[in-house]
Structures are given as structure tokens and as C-alpha cells.
Amino acid sequence: MEFLRPDSLAGALAEKAANPGAVPIAGGTDVMVELNFDHRRPDTLLDLGRVAELHEHGTDGGRIRIGAAVPYTRIIGELGAQLPGLAMAARTVGSPQIRNRGTVGGNLGAASPAGDSHPALLAADAEVEIASVRGTRIVAAKDFYAGVKRNVLEPDELITAVLLAPATGPQQFSKIGTRNAMVIAVAAFGLALHPEQRRVGTGVGSAAPTPRRAFEAEEFLAAELNWDSPKVLTDSVKRRFGDLVAAAASPIDDVRGSAAYRRHALSVMARRTLTWAWTEYCGGSAQCA
Ligand SMILES: Cc1cc2nc3c(=O)[nH]c(=O)nc-3n(C[C@H](O)[C@H](O)[C@H](O)COP(=O)(O)OP(=O)(O)OC[C@H]3O[C@@H](n4cnc5c(N)ncnc54)[C@H](O)[C@@H]3O)c2cc1C
Incomplete structure (x- = not known):
């Protein structure tokens, strides 16, 4: 070689x-x-170890x-x-x-x-x-x-x-595996709030042939969020966001998890990361408590 x-x-x-x-x-x-x-x-x-750039x-x-x-x-x-x-x-x-x-x-x-x-x-x-x-x-x-x-x-x-771009709003990442460390994801989810553009970014991992965004979920949430005077998010908004993220996936059954489990895990991770990110965005404001 x-x-x-x-x-x-x-x-x-x-x-x-x-x-x-x-x-x-x-x-x-x-x-x-x-x-x-x-x-x-x-x-x-081709070793890239010496390429300082x-x-x-x-x-x-x-x-x-x-x-x-x-x-x-x-x-x-x-x-x-x-x-x-x-x-x-x-x-x-x-x-x-x-x-x-x-x-x-x-x-x-x-x-x-x-x-x-x-x-x-x-x-x-x-x-x-x-x-x-x-x-x-x-x-x-x-x-x-x-x-x-x-x-x-x-x-x-x-x-x-x-x-x-450096983050202008809260960002979250969540990963489900069979244990906490040294584990390949069964499913993963990334969320970024882009308040300056009133936009939401998502990333779905390990639940489709390629990593992908959940575009419908992004559009739904961007329209639902009250960016200027943040209020507590209703359960129905969180649930709908989770459902749309899960719907964007096309997972398979494999040794790490079934397709149904991956979809469920994604909807849960989407709801949780949204709760964490929105709480951070609210900055402890009373309306969001
Ligand atoms: C024990 C163990 C645990 C791991 N856990 C995780 C984990 O939890 N999560 C996870 O995502 N990954 C995990 N990995 C996989 C791996 O660590 C990651 O994918 C890592 O990001 C690979 O980076 P690397 O620099 O080592 O890539 P390399 O092994 O050097 O390269 C990976 C591939 O990318 C290509 N490549 C590398 N650099 C370039 C370049 N500049 N341009 C074009 N092609 C390029 C190579 O040719 C190769 O095909 C794990 C691996 C091991 C061994």
C-alpha cells in the first residue's frame, strides 16, 4: 500500500x-x-495529518x-x-x-x-x-x-x-443509543432557532438513508413561535412539531432499533429539544414559565 x-x-x-x-x-x-x-x-x-491548512x-x-x-x-x-x-x-x-x-x-x-x-x-x-x-x-x-x-x-x-454562522439563538442536539457513551446513534436530532430570520433549523440522523432536514416541521414551528414576546408553548404545538419531525424520517428496522421505535424516539427528541431551546430563548421570562 x-x-x-x-x-x-x-x-x-x-x-x-x-x-x-x-x-x-x-x-x-x-x-x-x-x-x-x-x-x-x-x-x-492520502494522509492529511501534515496539511496545516x-x-x-x-x-x-x-x-x-x-x-x-x-x-x-x-x-x-x-x-x-x-x-x-x-x-x-x-x-x-x-x-x-x-x-x-x-x-x-x-x-x-x-x-x-x-x-x-x-x-x-x-x-x-x-x-x-x-x-x-x-x-x-x-x-x-x-x-x-x-x-x-x-x-x-x-x-x-x-x-x-x-x-x-455563529449561533444567534439556542441550539440543541439529542441522540438515542443503547447506552450513554461509545454508541452509534439509533436516532438523533438537531435543532437550531434562528431568531434574526424568524427561522427554525432541524437535522434528523440515523433515521433515513441520509441525514436530512425536516422541512415541514421547520416551517410549522417558525410560524407558531411568538418570537417577539415569547409565550409558553402549548403541548399541541410541541406534539405537532414532534409528529412532523418523525414524519420526515424514513427509517428502517435493523439490529439497533425498529423503524417504529426510531420514529417514536425522534418525536420525543424533537419535543424535548424544542422545550429546552424555547426555555433558553425565553431567558426565564414569566410568560414562558
Ligand atoms: C470506537 C469508535 C466510536 C465511534 N463513535 C462515533 C460516534 O459516537 N459518533 C459518530 O458520528 N462517529 C463515531 N465513530 C466514527 C468516527 O469516529 C467518526 O465518523 C469521525 O468523525 C471520523 O473522523 P476521522 O477524522 O477519524 O475520519 P477518517 O477515518 O480519517 O476518514 C473517514 C472517511 O472520510 C474520508 N475523509 C476524511 N477526511 C477527508 C477530507 N478532508 N476530504 C475527503 N474525505 C475525507 C476518508 O477517506 C474516510 O472515507 C466512532 C468510531 C470508533 C472507532
């Missing part, structure tokens, strides 16, 4: 163009499992730009205040060792419907920056996932960053 170790982004893109079959490796927490279990035996690995985060036109190889631990510690939803999701990934190595770029590269960053990225309207020697393009997270464990990357392309 050939092991390519470029030390710049230009070098990495040139290697990917010359070796389109090369498998990128960032934290390696997915790739090494696949190699160890012999699920994949690529001729060439992928390990940085900063701001870009008011948005936060997270290099594809920034590990979860740094997202939690360095960006948690600005990106609370993504940080919550990151805290649920694997174990400290996995969070020290694993990256959002790798989660996107693997494009598993169960990847934990996806619901948070979808709810926050994240965009994915993709580059090749041909240039750079930006793809909205909602358009990035192409099927089960498939994404829209061309063979010569790399994910270089994700772009997100």
Missing part, C-alpha cells in the same frame, strides 16, 4: 488529482476500522470556518460557545480518544446516516467547502449527502472545511 504524506493543501490536492483512488485519512477512526476488518484495501492512502479554524465573512481535520475535542473546547449545537453533538462522539482524533471532515467523508455531526450541521445551515486542483466549491450540508455512506465528492476532491 502506498502512503502519500503531502505537507500542504496544494500538495494534497495535486496528489488527489494524480491518484483519484487514494483514500484520504484524517483522524483515521473510520478508515483504520475499515482496514483492520478488511472491509477496504485501498492501493493508496486543514487543521485550522477561523472566521470567513462573519462565518466560522472549521478546517476539515480539526478534531472534535478542539471544536468542543475552542468553538463550543459560538457553535453550541455542533459542540453538543461532538461531545457524544465515541470516547475522549475518538474525539481527540475524529474530525467533522471525516464524519462528512464517511457520510454515514448515523454520523453525529450531521444533524447539528443541517440545523445550523452549514456549508461544506470542497476543493480540487480545478477550484473550490461550496455545497450546503442539505445537498451534500447523496445516499447511504455516499456524498457528492468527485474522485479528485477533498473536503477542506465546514462553514457555519
Whole structure:
């Protein structure tokens, strides 16, 4: 097996163009499992560990730009205040060792419907920056996932960053698994309130062939919320929101859970995250008590 170790982004893109079959490796927490279990035996690995540009985060036109190889631990510690939803999701990934190595770029590269960053990225309207020697393009997270464990990357392309606006309202993430830690999601849900735009963002994980948004639920809730003088949410609004989130999923029965259980879990997570987010938005106001 050939092991390519470029030390710049230009070098990495040139290697990917010359070796389109090369498998990128960032934290390696997915790739090494696949190699160890012999699920994949690529001729060439493209190590991104020395590409400094992928390990940085900063701001870009008011948005936060997270290099594809920034590990979860740094997202939690360095960006948690600005990106609370993504940080919550990151805290649920694997174990400290996995969070020290694993990256959002790798989660996107693997494009598993169960990847934990996806619901948070979808709810926050994240965009994915993709580059090749041909240039750079930006793809909205909602358009990035192409099927089960498939994404829209061309063979010569790399994910270089994700772009997100700092939160302007409450964000929440909830995940159901068979235990609390080191667990793949049976179902997951991300919620972001965007008060400046009077908009709601959602992300459904592990309950469809790809991570996806619950558009009808978003529109329903945005119209129901009393953004200017927040009031307590009625049970019927919470229940309808939960039902619409569950309806947006198309889950399967598998060893982790039945389709019916996943739908139920999603409706519960949607109601709970909405309650938490709205309570935060109200800021303890008497009308919301
Ligand atoms: C014990 C264990 C527990 C885990 N728990 C969780 C969990 O709770 N939640 C969860 O979501 N995941 C979990 N994972 C999976 C994994 O940790 C995550 O998917 C992680 O985000 C992968 O990041 P990475 O940098 O290690 O990716 P890698 O393994 O390096 O790469 C993953 C995929 O992305 C591609 N890739 C990586 N970087 C790029 C790039 N810049 N451009 C294009 N393609 C790229 C690779 O070629 C590969 O196909 C777990 C894994 C293990 C081993």
C-alpha cells in the first residue's frame, strides 16, 4: 500500500488529482476500522495529518470556518460557545480518544446516516467547502449527502472545511443509543432557532438513508413561535412539531432499533429539544414559565 504524506493543501490536492483512488485519512477512526476488518484495501492512502491548512479554524465573512481535520475535542473546547449545537453533538462522539482524533471532515467523508455531526450541521445551515486542483466549491450540508455512506465528492476532491454562522439563538442536539457513551446513534436530532430570520433549523440522523432536514416541521414551528414576546408553548404545538419531525424520517428496522421505535424516539427528541431551546430563548421570562 502506498502512503502519500503531502505537507500542504496544494500538495494534497495535486496528489488527489494524480491518484483519484487514494483514500484520504484524517483522524483515521473510520478508515483504520475499515482496514483492520478488511472491509477496504485501498492501493493508496492520502494522509492529511501534515496539511496545516486543514487543521485550522477561523472566521470567513462573519462565518466560522472549521478546517476539515480539526478534531472534535478542539471544536468542543475552542468553538463550543459560538457553535453550541455542533459542540453538543461532538461531545457524544465515541470516547475522549475518538474525539481527540475524529474530525467533522471525516464524519462528512464517511457520510454515514448515523454520523453525529450531521444533524447539528443541517440545523445550523452549514456549508461544506470542497476543493480540487480545478477550484473550490461550496455545497450546503442539505445537498451534500447523496445516499447511504455516499456524498457528492468527485474522485479528485477533498473536503477542506465546514462553514457555519455563529449561533444567534439556542441550539440543541439529542441522540438515542443503547447506552450513554461509545454508541452509534439509533436516532438523533438537531435543532437550531434562528431568531434574526424568524427561522427554525432541524437535522434528523440515523433515521433515513441520509441525514436530512425536516422541512415541514421547520416551517410549522417558525410560524407558531411568538418570537417577539415569547409565550409558553402549548403541548399541541410541541406534539405537532414532534409528529412532523418523525414524519420526515424514513427509517428502517435493523439490529439497533425498529423503524417504529426510531420514529417514536425522534418525536420525543424533537419535543424535548424544542422545550429546552424555547426555555433558553425565553431567558426565564414569566410568560414562558
Ligand atoms: C470506537 C469508535 C466510536 C465511534 N463513535 C462515533 C460516534 O459516537 N459518533 C459518530 O458520528 N462517529 C463515531 N465513530 C466514527 C468516527 O469516529 C467518526 O465518523 C469521525 O468523525 C471520523 O473522523 P476521522 O477524522 O477519524 O475520519 P477518517 O477515518 O480519517 O476518514 C473517514 C472517511 O472520510 C474520508 N475523509 C476524511 N477526511 C477527508 C477530507 N478532508 N476530504 C475527503 N474525505 C475525507 C476518508 O477517506 C474516510 O472515507 C466512532 C468510531 C470508533 C472507532
